Amino acid sequence: MNLREFDWKPLALVPALALIVLPFVGSASTWATLTVAGLAMGMIVFVIASGLTLVFGLMDVLNFGHGVFIALGAFVATSVLGAMGDYTGSDSLWRNLVAVLPAMVVAMGVAGAVGLAFERFIVRPVYGNHLKQILITMGGMIIGEELIKVIWGPQQIPLPLPQALQGSLWFGDAAVEKIRVLAVVVGAIVFALLLWTLTRTKIGLLIRAGVQDREMVESLGYRIRVLFVGVFVVGSALAGLGGVLWGLYQQNVVPQMGAQVNVLIFIVLIIGGLGSTTGALVGALLVGLVANYTGFLVPKAALFSNILLMLAILMWRPQGVYALAK
Numbered sequence: 001m002n003l004r005e006f007d008w009k010p011l012a013l014v015p016a017l018a019l020i021v022l023p024f025v026g027s028a029s030t031w032a033t034l035t036v037a038g039l040a041m042g043m044i045v046f047v048i049a050s051g052l053t054l055v056f057g058l059m060d061v062l063n064f065g066h067g068v069f070i071a072l073g074a075f076v077a078t079s080v081l082g083a084m085g086d087y088t089g090s091d092s093l094w095r096n097l098v099a100v101l102p103a104m105v106v107a108m109g110v111a112g113a114v115g116l117a118f119e120r121f122i123v124r125p126v127y128g129n130h131l132k133q134i135l136i137t138m139g140g141m142i143i144g145e146e147l148i149k150v151i152w153g154p155q156q157i158p159l160p161l162p163q164a165l166q167g168s169l170w171f172g173d174a175a176v177e178k179i180r181v182l183a184v185v186v187g188a189i190v191f192a193l194l195l196w197t198l199t200r201t202k203i204g205l206l207i208r209a210g211v212q213d214r215e216m217v218e219s220l221g222y223r224i225r226v227l228f229v230g231v232f233v234v235g236s237a238l239a240g241l242g243g244v245l246w247g248l249y250q251q252n253v254v255p256q257m258g259a260q261v262n263v264l265i266f267i268v269l270i271i272g273g274l275g276s277t278t279g280a281l282v283g284a285l286l287v288g289l290v291a292n293y294t295g296f297l298v299p300k301a302a303l304f305s306n307i308l309l310m311l312a313i314l315m316w317r318p319q320g321v322y323a324l325a326k
Contacts, residue, residue, distance in 0.1 A: 010279070034292045036174075045242075058231050074253040084099040110240065112236050122136055123137065264306065273319055283313075
C-alpha cells in the first residue's frame with residue numbers, strides 16, 4: 001500500500017494517548033516506566049491476539065477455544081525451562097536466551113499440533129455456523145483445560161524468570177523490566193513477519209484471494225482448504241508463543257489462564273477491526289497503555305477501563321480502527 005494512502009490516524013492514537021496522560025502522571029520517569037510497561041503488555045497481548053485475528057479475519061471462524069493454546073504454550077514452557085536449570089540459573093543473558101528460545105519453539109510446535117487436531121475434529125464440522133462455532137469451541141477449551149490439569153495438575157505452577165532476565169534496566173530515573181523489553185522485541189518481530197507474509201508473499205496473496213473469492217482461486221488449482229488449515233495452525237502456534245510471554249510476564253501459570261485472557265483478546269480484535277493485523281497491534285497497544293495508566297491514576301477504574309476504551313473507539317469508528325486487513 002502506498003504510504004500516502006495509509007490512514008495514520010489510528011496509529012497516532014498511541015503516542016497521543018501517552019502525551020495526554022503525561023501531565024496527569026506528573027513525574028517524567030514514572031510516566032516513562034508506565035508507558036514502556038504498557039507497550040510491553042500490549043505487545044504480549046498482540047502476539048496472543050494475532051493468531052485469532054488470522055483465524056477469524058481470514059477464515060471467518062469464531063474460535064472461543066483460542067485460550068487453550070495460550071495455556072498450553074505456557075505450561076509447555078514450564079516443562080522446557082524446568083529441564084534447563086543450568087541455563088536459566090546462569091547470569092549470562094545469552095545462556096538464558098538459549099533456554100527461552102527452545103521453550104518458545106516447543107510451545108509453538110505443541111500448540112500448533114494441537115491446533116491441527118482442534119481444527120480437524122472440532123472446528124471443521126461447524127464451518128459457516130457462528131453460533132455452533134462459539135458453543136463447540138468453548139466446549140473444546142473446557143476439555144483442553146481439563147487435559148492440562150491431568151498432565152500438569154490443577155494447581156498454579158510458578159514460571160520464574162531466567163536469572164539474567166530478572167530485574168530492570170535503568171534509563172535515568174526510569175526503570176524498564178528486562179522481560180518487557182524482550183516482549184516488545186518478540187512482538188515487533190511477529191508483527192513484521194505477519195505483515196510481510198500477508199502483503200508481500202504468494203501465500204499471503206492466495207489466502208487473501210481465497211477469502212474474497214474461494215471458488216475462483218480453487219479453479220486455478222490451489223487448495224484453499226489446505227491453506228486455511230495452515231492459517232489455523234499458525235494462529236494456534238502464535239497463541240502458544242503468547243502464552244509463554246504471558247506466563248513469564250505473570251511468573252506463574254494456571255490452567256484457566258487462557259480463558260482469563262480471552263475477553264481481553266476479543267476487546268483488542270473489536271478495537272482493531274476484525275481481520276486487521278495492523279488494527280490488532282494498535283488495539284493491543286492502546287489496551288496495554290490504558291490498563292497501566294488507569295491502574296496508576298485511578299485504580300478503581302482499572303477493571304472496566306478497556307471496556308470504556310472499546311466503547312470510545314467504536315463511537316469514533318464502529319467497525320474498528322482498521323476495518324480491513326492491512
